[in-house]
Amino acid sequence: MTGNVILEVNNLHKLYRLGAISSGTLKKDIARWWDMAVLKKEDPLQKIAGEEWQDLRKQNLLWALHDVSFTVREGEVLGIIGKNGAGKSTLLKILSRVTRPTKGTVKGRGRVASLLEVGTGFHEELTGRENIYLNGNILGMTSKQVDKKLDEIIDFSGVEQYIDTPVKRYSSGMYVRLAFSVAAHLEPDVLIVDEALSVGDSEFQKKSMNKIREVSSKQGGTILFVSHSMHAVQSFCSRVILLESGRIINDNTPEKVISQYLHSLQKKKRIQTYSNPDKAPGDNNIRIKKVYLQPETGHAAEQVTVETTVHVKFEFWNLQPQLDISVGMYLFTVSGECVFTTLSDPLKAENGLVEGACTIPGNFLNNDSYVISLVFLKDISDDIFYYEECLFFDVEDVQGEHKWYGNFSGYVRPKLPFTLSMKTSNGG
Amino acid sequence: MSPDTKDWLWEIKPAGSLPDIKPAELLRYKDLVMRFVKRDHIVSYRQTVLGPLWVFLEPLIATYVYFMIFTRIFNIPTDNVPPQLFFLAGVVIWSFFSEAIGAISPVFHHNASVFSKVYFPRIIVPVSLVLSKLTRFGIQCLMLLAMYLYYVLVEKTPVRPNIYLLLVPVLVLVTAFFSLGVGLVMAALAARYRDVQNLMMFAIRLMMFATPVFYPFSLVEEQYRFFLGLNPLTPILEAFRYALFGTGNLDWIHLLYGIAATVVTFVVGLVAFGRVEQNVIDTV
Known part of the structure; x- marks a missing residue:
């Protein structure tokens, strides 16, 4: 070669x-x-x-x-x-x-x-x-x-x-x-x-x-x-x-x-905050105040493992008097493959600060690096702002009781109901 | 590591104070030179009504204007040569020089987008510009020849072709190198200081008055001769007319001075251009 x-x-x-x-x-x-x-x-x-x-x-x-x-x-x-x-x-x-x-x-x-x-x-x-x-x-x-x-x-x-x-x-x-x-x-x-x-x-x-x-x-x-x-x-x-x-x-x-x-990117990317709506990302409808990642086991800097539940939290200013808004979240692997998309219920928001959260359960993601993008939708179908790659995070492996040394394949590594038991025994 | 890792084909080094000219490399790019010359000709005349006729029209119009002004109005003598012939000879050489310089001096600005993307020896562009003006000059010389033959054969004017016609190719070569040399210096200056371009074009226009284009050198007052003679184009033009018409006089020392000045100008041009070329992309 x-x-x-x-x-x-x-x-x-x-x-x-x-x-x-x-x-x-x-x-x-x-x-x-x-x-x-x-x-x-x-x-x-x-x-x-x-x-x-x-x-x-x-x-x-x-x-x-x-x-x-x-x-x-x-x-x-x-x-x-x-x-x-x-x-x-x-x-x-x-x-x-x-x-x-x-x-x-x-x-x-x-x-x-x-x-x-x-x-x-x-x-x-x-x-x-x-x-x-x-x-x-x-x-x-x-x-x-x-x-x-x-x-x-x-x-x-x-x-x-x-x-x-x-x-x-x-x-x-x-x-x-x-x-x-x-x-x-x-x-x-x-x-x-x-x-x-x-x-x-x-x-x-x-x-x-x-x-x-x-x-x-x-x-x-x-x-x-x-x-x-x-x-x-x-x-x-x-x-x-x-x-x-x-x-x-x-x-x-x-x-x-x-x-x-x-x-090196990620260090800056587990939390993003903006104090001034004029300079924050967004459009004439909404402006981002804060997006951050909160592992359930502790504060924001905590390591995330395959077992950790992670809350993706965000706050944004609604600049309109009345806005029928919903938020979508994309989760990508760092190599750019979309793992999933999920969508919130719509909210009839008044002028002011809106907050939201989405929970990614533990025992679901694989050990990999992930990227989150948020999309903001008006009247359920018009996307008004795409906040691309706003959060990065790594998911670390944990040595479980099963001594599996290789990586698990797949974008996710969900713990699904999986049974394995003896049906009949020949021994005696 | 294999044994042949030492024989590199090329090396990129920091900019030096001497120009980095590799003759072998220039030879590899000879097709590009010819391509640029061709492009210049195609591009200048595509979408013009008269097309290549402009090559003839420009000097003819200039000659006619000079004839009206300097012969009819001011009655400047032209060494017993028919004024049209005298002016045309001056005009073709002068326009070769001034057009070459006009084309070369903005070279870095005109080619910034190409120079910032792809490598080839930059000297290729000015060289091809001179060659393209040289072809133009060659074609204009045919017209000069036609007019010359007309006066010699039909009008029986007492202009005598002589052995010094053999000198003409040398004179053309000297003019080409002088134009290239001045052009390179100006291109190097204009790359850094854009206003040089305007200033120099103005200077070139003025320089025409200090060059015997529309007057014979013999007409110049004794006390100004030395000063006007410093212009390397002066002995070249004088020798050109002497070879063609057998009038005026051929001052060998003056001509040698012209050649020496050309060599110096050309070398200075190469060094200046070579130095600027290496990092010009960071500034243009």
Whole structure:
């Protein structure tokens, strides 16, 4: 499965100036040049490299990446996860050679191409065919290579009839299909997929997913995959890197890294409170005041085991004089599978604070990480606000009397009436 | 670890102070250069009524305007060369230079979306722009040749083609490198300070007055000759006209100065562009 090292990242650093970046005025640049070249002072930007992050912050400088090192082997599907601003995009930008690191190196073999380059350099006055060549050349193919693939590309795109029409006459769907078709026929040695950037275009997402499957199933197809969907990361990746504030904080199997990531999210996610209705999540009907998780055995920070009964409690402001409201609760596994949906009875609420609770019984959930989303409905059927992924929690295993060492399969692990007894005995 | 882990194909390093130019890599991208040149030509004339005729119309209109103003109104002598021919020769070289610079200097802003997504040696864009203006210039030279033959064969004008016509390709090459050099410097400056773009385009327009486009260098007063002669385009244009018409004079030292200035400009351009290119995406 794992072949030669195809990509080696060493001590990668990237320093950014926040805000009005180095579009620095001519005056400042000249002053810096004067200090360095004429007065022989140290380069102020160079000096910074050794200092601490907090000090940098004051100077509007930020390490987008800090001492990042890893290697990728041929055939690996490496997931890169982390919160927004953790440095994922910066890392990809350096790997696709769009920008340079501040310190450190990346060495590699073979051609790196990324799906975020779809349609790059398309010119709307050019025809589909002309754009295939232009795009192919930009992505590093020679015209001969494009010649060979041309029929395949046109075929895959499904826009043959319009291939000699300027692309400005294309629908956006046709445009994306053609662009994707070129990218899909690149056959890079390392494919970079940044799913975060393609959000909102479900067709494109589906296509890129299929492409990833195809490349990864092919022997030797190496992929770097950035995504917010833990489900996708879990199902595609053979290894995952977790970035936080520009540093790698874990590099391990998908299971381990994803659970650490979710754990770090979860700390903040067993309770959410808002004191000001104007700034709270919601809409013009309702605003969330508080959602929290209350294990029956104690206070909110208590461990939840497979046997614990858990109360999901919430309070919200009703801003309308009269509102016929009901609340639905979705429970998902962290990998995105819906375990169940449940719905409250409707309430004719007056203007004011409304509270609610839903109880998940003990001996029902499996040991896994779960995510709760709430949906607020008006007049039983109109959903007015979807409070997505408002709570995260882990359910721990307990060693029961039965010495079962593996995990139980399934999303839930209910304790159901289950009898087992001797009917007749042969012994005597 | 397998033994071949040492032979890496490429390496990404922090931005250095010297431009990072790999000739082998440029060669691999030659198809892209040609593609950009082609794109420029297609895009400039698609959806225009007169299409490629503009290549001829622009210099012809300019020549006619100069003829009206400088010959008819101000009666500026043109070294005994028919004024139309004299102006056209100046106009084609000048427009090659100014159009190339106008196209190259906003390179980082015009290509920001491509540059922020995909890697290829950035120098490819300015080079392809110069090549595309060079093709245009080549086509315009055919028109110049037609007019030239008309005057020599039909009008029997005393302009004499001479051995120095062989120098023309060299002059064109020097003009191309000078344009590329100036363009690269301006692109590097404009990437950081957008107003450079406006300022420089204005400066280029003024520079035309300091270039013998619509007057012969021989007309320049002695005391200003040195100053105007500093413009590297001046000896190039003078030599071009000398080769074509056999008028004016061919000052070898001045021409060598023009070539030397071109080399310096080009190297400065490469370094400036190469330095800016490496991290420009963080600022544009």
